Amino acid sequence: MYRYDQYDQQIVDARVEEFRDQVKRRIAGHMTEDQFKPLRLKNGLYLQLHAYMLRIAIPYGTLNPAQVRMLAHVARTYDRGYAHFTTRQNMQFHWIKLEQVPDILADFAKVQLHAIQTSGESIRNISADQYAGAAADEIADPRPWAELLRQVTTFHPEFSYLPRKFKFAFTAAPGDRAAIRWHDVGLRLVRNDAGEDGFEVYAGGGMGRTPFIAELIRAFCPADRLFSYCQAILRVWNRHARRDNIHKQRMKILVHDLGVEEFTRQVEEEFAHIATLGNDPPRAEFDRIAAYFAPPPFETGLSDEIDRSDPDFALWVDRQTAAHKAPGYAIANISLKAIGGIGGDITADQMDVVADLAERYSFGETRVTHAQNVVLPHVRKADLYAVWQALVAAGLADVNLDLVTDIIACPGLDYCSLANARSIPVAQKIARRFADLERQQDLGELKIKISGCINACGHHHAGHIGILGVDRKGTENYQLLLGGSGAEDTTLAKITGPGFDEDGVVDAVEKAIETYRGLRTDGERFLDTYRRVGMEPFKEAIYG
Amino acid sequence: MKLLTGNDLKTGAVTWWTGRDWSIHIEDAVDVGEEGDAIGSAEEGARRVNGPVVIDAEATADGPRPAHIKHRIRALGPTVRPDLTLKPADPQAGNWVI
Numbered sequence: 001m002y003r004y005d006q007y008d009q010q011i012v013d014a015r016v017e018e019f020r021d022q023v024k025r026r027i028a029g030h031m032t033e034d035q036f037k038p039l040r041l042k043n044g045l046y047l048q049l050h051a052y053m054l055r056i057a058i059p060y061g062t063l064n065p066a067q068v069r070m071l072a073h074v075a076r077t078y079d080r081g082y083a084h085f086t087t088r089q090n091m092q093f094h095w096i097k098l099e100q101v102p103d104i105l106a107d108f109a110k111v112q113l114h115a116i117q118t119s120g121e122s123i124r125n126i127s128a129d130q131y132a133g134a135a136a137d138e139i140a141d142p143r144p145w146a147e148l149l150r151q152v153t154t155f156h157p158e159f160s161y162l163p164r165k166f167k168f169a170f171t172a173a174p175g176d177r178a179a180i181r182w183h184d185v186g187l188r189l190v191r192n193d194a195g196e197d198g199f200e201v202y203a204g205g206g207m208g209r210t211p212f213i214a215e216l217i218r219a220f221c222p223a224d225r226l227f228s229y230c231q232a233i234l235r236v237w238n239r240h241a242r243r244d245n246i247h248k249q250r251m252k253i254l255v256h257d258l259g260v261e262e263f264t265r266q267v268e269e270e271f272a273h274i275a276t277l278g279n280d281p282p283r284a285e286f287d288r289i290a291a292y293f294a295p296p297p298f299e300t301g302l303s304d305e306i307d308r309s310d311p312d313f314a315l316w317v318d319r320q321t322a323a324h325k326a327p328g329y330a331i332a333n334i335s336l337k338a339i340g341g342i343g344g345d346i347t348a349d350q351m352d353v354v355a356d357l358a359e360r361y362s363f364g365e366t367r368v369t370h371a372q373n374v375v376l377p378h379v380r381k382a383d384l385y386a387v388w389q390a391l392v393a394a395g396l397a398d399v400n401l402d403l404v405t406d407i408i409a410c411p412g413l414d415y416c417s418l419a420n421a422r423s424i425p426v427a428q429k430i431a432r433r434f435a436d437l438e439r440q441q442d443l444g445e446l447k448i449k450i451s452g453c454i455n456a457c458g459h460h461h462a463g464h465i466g467i468l469g470v471d472r473k474g475t476e477n478y479q480l481l482l483g484g485s486g487a488e489d490t491t492l493a494k495i496t497g498p499g500f501d502e503d504g505v506v507d508a509v510e511k512a513i514e515t516y517r518g519l520r521t522d523g524e525r526f527l528d529t530y531r532r533v534g535m536e537p538f539k540e541a542i543y544g
Numbered sequence: 545m546k547l548l549t550g551n552d553l554k555t556g557a558v559t560w561w562t563g564r565d566w567s568i569h570i571e572d573a574v575d576v577g578e579e580g581d582a583i584g585s586a587e588e589g590a591r592r593v594n595g596p597v598v599i600d601a602e603a604t605a606d607g608p609r610p611a612h613i614k615h616r617i618r619a620l621g622p623t624v625r626p627d628l629t630l631k632p633a634d635p636q637a638g639n640w641v642i
Contacts, residue, residue: 027553027591047594049558050557050622097554098553098556414617414623414624415622419614424624425624474612475613476613
């Protein structure tokens, strides 16, 4: 993975000291909160319900063991012994003290982590397929391009005061594990008939109050032109964006208002103009970055056989591992969705276990997923049993990847000052209701996503079953949605009808699922059945 | 009744106006009547609180209870982590929030 050069380190170290001074001035009373707020947000520091919350960027979801151990150190030393992986591959610490933030950021800088651009009107953490560089179905590792884009855009003056936040996502596989069409710009690395790499470019996606699925605006952007094409997109948005109305500032609104054809025409026009400026980084710079992402030294001649004599291990292997591009290796998914637990939360001790396993069994690599799980991307199949045993000991061996209890949930009203309703308790009740593994496996892939407010951090628009918490006259109320997807078959979920209280929405979810069981044909997922039969049978079961 | 609440500037902890200073315990909060905004402005200016806001609450035998669930969660802590709330040993604490 990428390693900072002296310039990267200087930039991050200088930023820490700059913020140290800003915090000192705020505490001394030389700045009001109104003056300080935009500065702290530029350093990922929010004020939430119970304390300050610090969001750390994890570029394209990739961490090395030293970084994971530093996350554990911060959780243990400055927080309450745990932290939370978000739906954009970041990590949040929910019990932070303002006066300690400069020291925390200095600790993170030692392992090349930071909180820059994890908030505010900027290009946020660039996310990617968590299997990048390992997946059997990808054409190449997209992360070098993500890193190049991250480097060129970070602190770039043109992108420092954007109309609103802006999110990129990368994949290089036909199966979309990065929800690229739910981003402002989604990029899929493809290879043309001449063997040249380029990107399918999707633009104008996003969730929140007004959800839109990104549209394909270019089928092949030469990879070497990626930056200038993205710059053209950002320029068109910057030119027209409604800075006067917070609800209309995101690029998805512009794409919708202009129409994708006109938006694309203007992007292409701007792209042609930028071509005359020579803005793209030289190929040598990409090659320098790409060298950091060279595949690990995989052993050859390894067997693909796995000893499945331990039935619990066999269950875990079948559900939690995925095909790796190198023979004899597997991708191991670590569930952070224990039944009755808090999805995405991980203790400092568990982080240390993950770091140890990554170091010993996965060439020092860990990944974070937008579904709030963790991945060891390069595990020898012969080592899977040892990995599983360590995960069992650490309480990290749950078997539920992509099943009904692998629920995405935002922190909700238990932590978040924007939330209208709690998300986590709903997820916990659903998980307990469907705890039986045989029942989960019988139901197959079923993605439930829960948001505690319209900002949609819990991706409810993309849930096979989505739940949105709202405030109805001071009490929590939950809308149920069906039919969304964040995968390659991206769709927007639709609301079933009137909302429910907390227990009512859990019952409604079960009714929807039982309706699916009654209607499904062989091999149909919940989403497939919903698409075939439509909303009515579900509504009838839920409200009838 | 009306309560004045905010967050401690340095720690971010939820605090409640007691009539003299700030407490992390809502039981110590007093009815600020119509004075809340003025007290809040003065206290914020003195950097003893961050983001002061006046909220509605009801007086109960157990002390003030905010009208809105958001402020009841602020007062107690996350309902999903009773071990981290201000009443970790009280099994009824969650009922107070809901």
